Amino acid sequence: MPQSDNQPLLRARGLRKVFPGTIALDGVDFWLEAGEVHALLGENGAGKSTLIKCLTGAYRRDGGDILLNGDMIDPKGTIDAQAYGIGTVYQEVNLLPNLTVAENLCLGHQPTRFGMISTRAMNRRAREVLSQFGLDIDVARSLASYSVAVQQVIAIARAVTLSGKVLILDEPTASLDSHEVDLVFGVVRSLRERGLGIIFISHFLDQIFEITDRVTVLRNGRLVGTEATRDIDRVRLVNLMLGRELEQEVRSHGKTHAAAGEPRLTFTGFGRKGSIEPFDLSIRPGEVVGIAGLLGSGRTETAEVLFGVAAHDSGEARRGDGTALRLTSPREAIAAGFGFCPEDRKTDGVIADLTVRENIALALQARIGWMRRIPAREQRAMANDYIRKLDIRTPDAEKPVGLLSGGNQQKVMLARWLVTNPSFLILDEPTRGIDVGAHAEIIRLIEDLCAQGMSLLVISSELDELVAYSHRVIVVRDRHHVAELAGGDITTDNMVRAIAAPEREAIN
Amino acid sequence: MTGLMLFMRRIWPQLMTLAVIVGLISIMFPGFFQISIANGRLYGSPIDILNRGAPVALLAIGMTLVIATRGIDLSVGAVMAICGAVSAWGITEGYGLAATLAMALAAGLACGLWNGILVAVLGIQPIVATLILMVAGRGIAQLITEGAILTFNHEGLIFFGSGSLLTIPTPVIIGVVTGAIVTLIVRRSALGMLIEAIGINLRASTLAGVNTRVLLIAVYMTSGLCAALAGIIAAADIRGADANNAGLWLELDAILAVVIGGTSLLGGRFSLVASMIGALIIQAVNTGILLSGFPPEFNLIIKAVIILIILVLQSPTMRTVLVFFSREPAGASDKDKETVAP
Numbered sequence: 064m065p066q067s068d069n070q071p072l073l074r075a076r077g078l079r080k081v082f083p084g085t086i087a088l089d090g091v092d093f094w095l096e097a098g099e100v101h102a103l104l105g106e107n108g109a110g111k112s113t114l115i116k117c118l119t120g121a122y123r124r125d126g127g128d129i130l131l132n133g134d135m136i137d138p139k140g141t142i143d144a145q146a147y148g149i150g151t152v153y154q155e156v157n158l159l160p161n162l163t164v165a166e167n168l169c170l171g172h173q174p175t176r177f178g179m180i181s182t183r184a185m186n187r188r189a190r191e192v193l194s195q196f197g198l199d200i201d202v203a204r205s206l207a208s209y210s211v212a213v214q215q216v217i218a219i220a221r222a223v224t225l226s227g228k229v230l231i232l233d234e235p236t237a238s239l240d241s242h243e244v245d246l247v248f249g250v251v252r253s254l255r256e257r258g259l260g261i262i263f264i265s266h267f268l269d270q271i272f273e274i275t276d277r278v279t280v281l282r283n284g285r286l287v288g289t290e291a292t293r294d295i296d297r298v299r300l301v302n303l304m305l306g307r308e309l310e311q312e313v314r315s316h317g318k319t320h321a322a323a324g325e326p327r328l329t330f331t332g333f334g335r336k337g338s339i340e341p342f343d344l345s346i347r348p349g350e351v352v353g354i355a356g357l358l359g360s361g362r363t364e365t366a367e368v369l370f371g372v373a374a375h376d377s378g379e380a381r382r383g384d385g386t387a388l389r390l391t392s393p394r395e396a397i398a399a400g401f402g403f404c405p406e407d408r409k410t411d412g413v414i415a416d417l418t419v420r421e422n423i424a425l426a427l428q429a430r431i432g433w434m435r436r437i438p439a440r441e442q443r444a445m446a447n448d449y450i451r452k453l454d455i456r457t458p459d460a461e462k463p464v465g466l467l468s469g470g471n472q473q474k475v476m477l478a479r480w481l482v483t484n485p486s487f488l489i490l491d492e493p494t495r496g497i498d499v500g501a502h503a504e505i506i507r508l509i510e511d512l513c514a515q516g517m518s519l520l521v522i523s524s525e526l527d528e529l530v531a532y533s534h535r536v537i538v539v540r541d542r543h544h545v546a547e548l549a550g551g552d553i554t555t556d557n558m559v560r561a562i563a564a565p566e567r568e569a570i571n
Numbered sequence: 572m573t574g575l576m577l578f579m580r581r582i583w584p585q586l587m588t589l590a591v592i593v594g595l596i597s598i599m600f601p602g603f604f605q606i607s608i609a610n611g612r613l614y615g616s617p618i619d620i621l622n623r624g625a626p627v628a629l630l631a632i633g634m635t636l637v638i639a640t641r642g643i644d645l646s647v648g649a650v651m652a653i654c655g656a657v658s659a660w661g662i663t664e665g666y667g668l669a670a671t672l673a674m675a676l677a678a679g680l681a682c683g684l685w686n687g688i689l690v691a692v693l694g695i696q697p698i699v700a701t702l703i704l705m706v707a708g709r710g711i712a713q714l715i716t717e718g719a720i721l722t723f724n725h726e727g728l729i730f731f732g733s734g735s736l737l738t739i740p741t742p743v744i745i746g747v748v749t750g751a752i753v754t755l756i757v758r759r760s761a762l763g764m765l766i767e768a769i770g771i772n773l774r775a776s777t778l779a780g781v782n783t784r785v786l787l788i789a790v791y792m793t794s795g796l797c798a799a800l801a802g803i804i805a806a807a808d809i810r811g812a813d814a815n816n817a818g819l820w821l822e823l824d825a826i827l828a829v830v831i832g833g834t835s836l837l838g839g840r841f842s843l844v845a846s847m848i849g850a851l852i853i854q855a856v857n858t859g860i861l862l863s864g865f866p867p868e869f870n871l872i873i874k875a876v877i878i879l880i881i882l883v884l885q886s887p888t889m890r891t892v893l894v895f896f897s898r899e900p901a902g903a904s905d906k907d908k909e910t911v912a913p
Contacts, residue, residue, distance in 0.1 A: 372778060397780040411778055416771045416839045421764055428761045429780040436761040479779065 070133035072097040072260040073118070073149070073229050079126035080113050087113040089284045090127070095229065095260040100251060102271045102292070103264045104304055105281035106358055106524045111264055114281065115231055119144040119151055131228070150222030151231040158218055160207035165189035167206050168221050196220050196250050212243030216250050223254060230254060231262045236270060248274050266359045268297055268563070280304055297563035301357070305526050305559065324348070325383050327518050328487055330369065332378030338364040341377050342544040344537070346487065346518045351509065353533030354522040355558045361542040362522045363406055366489045369520070370403040371396040397430055399487075402480030406491040406522070408469065412476045415465030419457050420446035422464045423478045430483060449478035454504060470501030477508065488512065491522045506532060526555040538562055578844075585832055585848040588881055592852060593617075596859035603862065612735035616858060618743075624854030625742035626651070626801040626818070630825035631832070631846040632753050633683075633794030638829050640790050641770040641838025642690060642697035647825055649708025650682045650798035651818030655806030656715035659723050668727040676799045682708070683795025687788030705822065712814035722811035732807025742804045746847070749800060753793065754843045763841075766790060770838025824853055831881055852881070 071094040080088040088110050095101050105111050116122040118129060120138030129136050131147055138144035141151065158167045165186045166173075174184040189202040196216055206214055215235050222230055232251070236244045251261060251274060263275055271278060272292060280287040280303040287303050326345035334341030339361045346352055356362040367373045374391040381387055388399050396403070405411035413422055424442045431437070437445075446460035453474040457467055464475050473493060480488055490509070494502045509532050513519055523529050529536050536553050538546040538561035546561040548554075596616075597603040606615035630647045637644045654675040661671030682704060689700035715721075723729075734741045757763040768776040769783050777783050801821070806812045830836065831853070832846035856877050860870045883889055 370778075393778050394780050394782060403778060405778060410772070411775050414768045414771045414775055414779075417764070417768060421768075425764070425768060425776070425781070426779045429765065429776075429782070433761045433765055433786070436759065 070130075071095060072132060074130040074133075075114070075118060075127060076130070077127040078114065078117055078124055078129075080110075080117055080122060081125050086284050088117065088124075088127075091281065091284070091286045093279055093286070093289070095262060097228075097260050098255055098258045099276040100255055100261045100263050100274050102275040102278040103262055103281070104271065104278055104300070105287075106304060109281040109304075110284040111281055112233070113284075115151065115233060115262070115264070119149055119231065145222075145226045148226045148228030149231065150226030150229070151233065152215070152218045152222050152235055153233045158206055158214065158221070160214075161205055163203050164193075164200065164206055164209070164217055165202040167217060168192055168202070168224070170221075172225075192220050192224055193217070196253070210243065212239050212246050215239070215243075215247055219247070219250055219254075223259065227259070229260045229262070231264075233264045234266070235263075236265060236267065244270065266357060268300065268357075271300070272297075298559055301559050301563045304357070305524055305555075305562075327383045328388075329381045329383070330378060331381075333368060333375050333380065334377045335364070335368050335373055335375050336377075338373055338542065339368055339539075340543045342537075344369075344544075346520065348486075348518055349513050349516045350534050351513050351519045351521060351532050353529035353536040353553075354520065354539060355524075355526060355529055355536055356539030356562060358524070360562075361539045361544075363491055364542065365539065365544075366403065366405075366491050366520065366522055369396070370401055370489055372403070394429075397426065397483065397485075400485050402426070402483060402485035402488040404473070404476045404480065404488075404490045404493060406495065408472050408476060413464045413472050416463050418461045419450065419455065419464050419467070419475055420460040422475050423449055423460075423482060426479045427483045445482055446478075449474075449481065453478055453508065470505075473505065474501070477505070481512075485517065487518045487520070489520045489522075492524065493521065494523065494525060494528065526558050529553070529558070530555055540564070581833075581842050582845045582848060584885060585845045585852065588831070588884075589848055589852050589855060592855045592859060592877070596855065596862060599859075600862045608738055611738060612740065613738045616862060618740065620851060620854045620858050621743045621746075622740040623858065624851045625740075625746035626804050627821055627824045627828055627853060628746045628847045628850035629749055629797045629801040629804075630794075630821055631828040631850045632750055632843055633790075633797035634822075634825040635829050635832065635834055635841050635843050635846040636753075636757070636766060636790045637697070637794050638826070638834055638836060639766050639770045639838055639841035640787055641773070642787070642790070643701065643826065643836070644686060644791065644794045645698065645701040645822050646682065646686060646704035646708055647794060647798040647801075648818035648820060648822040649705050649712070650679055650795055651802035651805055651821065652712035652812075652814050653682060653708050653715070654679050654799040654802030655817045656712040656721065656812040656814055658728060658803050659721040659806050659812035660715050662723045662725045662728050663721060668725070671728065672803065675803050676796060679795040679797075679799025679802070680792050681795070682798070683792035684788065686795065687791035690791060691784045691787035709814055712812070712817070716812050716814045718814075720811050720813050724810065728803075728807050729810055730807070731803050732805070732809070742808075745800055745804065749797065750843060750847050753797075757843070762786075767839050767841065770841075824850070827878065828853055831878075831885070833885065853878075 073095040075091065075093040078088050078091045078093070091110065091114060093114065103111050103114065113122065117124040120140045120143050129138070136147050138147055138149065159170070162170070168189045169185045173180045174188060175181060176184065186202050193200065193202065196219070198213065198216055200209065200213065206217065219230065219232070235247055239247065251263070255261060265271060275292045277289060277291050278295065278300065279289040280300070282304065324347055327348050329345040331343050332341040333344065342365070344352070354362045354365060364373070368375045369390070371390045371392045379387060380390050389395050390399065393403070409415070414425065420442050423446045424437055428437055443460055449455065450457060450460060455471050455474045455478070457471060464472060467475065493505050493509070506528060509519060509521060513532070521529070521533065530553050533553055534549070536548045536558060537544050538548070538558060540562060548557055603616045606613055606618060608614070634644055634647065657678045658671050658675040661674050662668070666674070686701050686704060689695045689703070690697050731741050731745070736744055757766070765776070765781050765786055768781060769786060773783060802818060805817050828849035829846045831849035832842060834841040834846060856874050860873050865873060
């Protein structure tokens with residue numbers, strides 16, 4: 064373990080970055096030693112990639128200092144950062160697949176001879192570089208002819224030769240199998256021995272514990288903590304990421320137990336290969352079922368399979384009265400009375416250039432068909448009704464929805480589904496990235512809808528939120544539904560344990 | 572703000588551009604506004620602009636809808652050739668006028684269906700998908716005309732090119748009526764909003780339950796139908812089907828008309844009327860260059876320069892400059908930016 068008696072290799076002090084409507088980084092401190100692998104952890108929107116982009120100059124930071132070996136630096140862009148010695152490798156290999164391995168390694172720095180590129184010298188240099196990484200491959204072949212793992216190592220090799228002090232790996236293992244991960248990790252270890260400082264971003268806890276020396280956890284743009292990996296266990300790590308302290312105040316459930324009676328919907332053996340293993344789920348009128356799990360665990364995949372976004376390839380769905388439901392497309396799901404507010408509002412939710420009114424009317428209009436246009440007066444009445452009911456902050460219903468803040472966009476999404484009067488509403492991270500006030504309103508709305516007899520499936524990484532409104536909570540890990548908690552068992556403690564458990568075991 | 576005011580505000584830049592160009596022409600060519608009636612038909616340069624501009628205006632109707640879905644239809648020129656060939660073939664084979672027109676329109680719809688399936692079902696990028704028919708279409712047209720220019724002398728069919736109704740040339744009537752019908756259908760039904768939703772965010776529209784696949788196919792079929800009408804007019808005008816030259820490069824004029832009309836190539840908000848004015852602007856430039864007596868070898872260069880000036884004036888950068896110098900409050904200029912995308 065490296066010592067910090069002298070200057071750390073790379074240090075960020077009070078880093079701050081503001082986007083319209085959100086503070087992406089709020090005074091984050093971070094330091095990286097030479098010869099360590101440092102994990103950067105956090106859920107979506109925690110600020111990991113913003114931090115990386117500020118360090119590499121891809122974003123202009125709004126405040127704070129960056130020090131390299133104790134000297135203040137101010138990278139203006141990724142190329143500038145490379146010159147300082149900071150290289151980055153992204154999840155998707157950002158090399159040119161149709162060029163040869165050698166060309167990729169030397170691109171922009173090709174050895175020349177009489178002003179022409181010397182292919183022989185280039186290939187020789189590429190072979191030398193790759194041999195340091197334990198790769199003995201034909202560098203004259205195109206990059207695309209090698210596996211993603213090899214491409215990833217080549218990307219690392221390029222980043223290291225160009226920069227050589229700090230290496231940032233942004234989810235380098237996301238699309239690799241375990242054998243390939245070993246190959247990449249071997250390279251990472253040898254670079255650590257050479258004294259590079261490596262920042263490692265991954266959602267896979269196993270990999271964090273396998274390769275990293277220290278972890279830094281971010282949440283909602285703030286630094287939660289930095290600790291030595293060997294001093295931390297899974298439960299504590301999940302707690303840091305999801306924002307719970309271990310001592311758990313048991314919430315008294317203010318919610319009704321009306322959720323007895325016949326199920327409204329029953330899914331049996333529902334699943335889709337490669338996205339979520341078959342699961343059983345039944346949901347009653349007036350019931351809120353929460354889904355807890357880490358990013359990539361299969362929580363969003365569950366929602367998408369239920370709503371027909373990614374059609375299920377096993378299992379069946381039935382109504383309470385036993386009639387079978389066809390759910391292979393969003394249209395069919397909507398016809399069955401489903402609604403779905405997706406996690407990524409920007410790409411999957413709102414139609415940014417359309418007005419608040421049009422966005423609210425869209426799902427209803429799509430359901431009743433293009434021929435019977437909802438009259439303008441009715442659309443306005445509908446929109447104004449929900450602008451008032453949900454307290455959507457907009458000057459009027461004709462404002463393009465893209466100009467509203469995140470919380471108000473989320474409310475517009477909710478309004479879009481509420482006007483269709485669904486019996487089953489799926490909310491994926493309904494409170495992500497929205498301010499505290501709107502947050503509380505959306506939770507109150509969830510409770511109201513449930514009291515009116517709507518069935519809700521709510522996915523959230525805010526565990527205490529799930530505790531507050533769920534009648535049952537399903538825990539998802541590694542694409543499996545691994546545990547179901549009900550009643551008094553719904554505590555953040557129990558959820559964290561189920562999420563973190565390395566072995567697959569039901570905990571109730 | 573009333574709907575009419577919003578509408579005027581939307582098409583204001585295009586109307587102004589057209590007025591300026593017509594004004595410039597009338598300065599250089601004082602006889603420009605002279606209109607006469609002969610043989611029960613209006614004659615004169617303004618009528619000529621409307622008449623010559625009708626085919627591109629028709630193409631622009633379909634093209635606007637396609638571009639609003641974030642697509643593009645490069646095949647309309649070739650579809651014109653196919654449909655012109657079908658109508659010439661039908662009439663010379665003696666199928667009668669009604670059957671011939673029906674066949675030509677059906678051919679246009681079939682071409683649109685093909686494009687729509689490539690784009691919406693097979694997920695091919697629109698520019699590539701329609702490029703296929705752009706290239707193959709002229710080959711198909713040549714097969715129909717058997718490689719020759721297929722001429723005809725059927726008065727009924729010729730009427731669609733050079734006839735007139737109540738002194739107004741038939742192509743103008745077809746263009747205006749088609750524009751009116753499509754505008755009514757698109758704006759009175761929910762189609763317009765759904766098309767815009769698809770163009771702005773396809774995935775979000777699908778998740779909201781919009782039948783994106785069917786709508787995309789319908790939009791390409793509309794484009795095919797408009798191209799068929801333009802093709803019939805073009806063939807009727809020259810009393811023959813020229814597989815090689817009918818509608819040649821007109822897809823580019825149609826795209827340009829849509830761009831001048833202020834519909835973003837990135838999809839979303841669109842205006843059919845503005846696109847049709849855009850088509851008239853292009854034709855006014857063409858006619859103006861001819862009238863002004865420049866040597867013909869300058870025509871293309873002058874046209875390019877004028878179009879460049881129009882586009883620069885409409886660009887967001889220019890808009891910012893203009894807003895800076897205007898006394899309008901900031902809020903109003905913001906709204907302009909949203910409704911009149913470059």
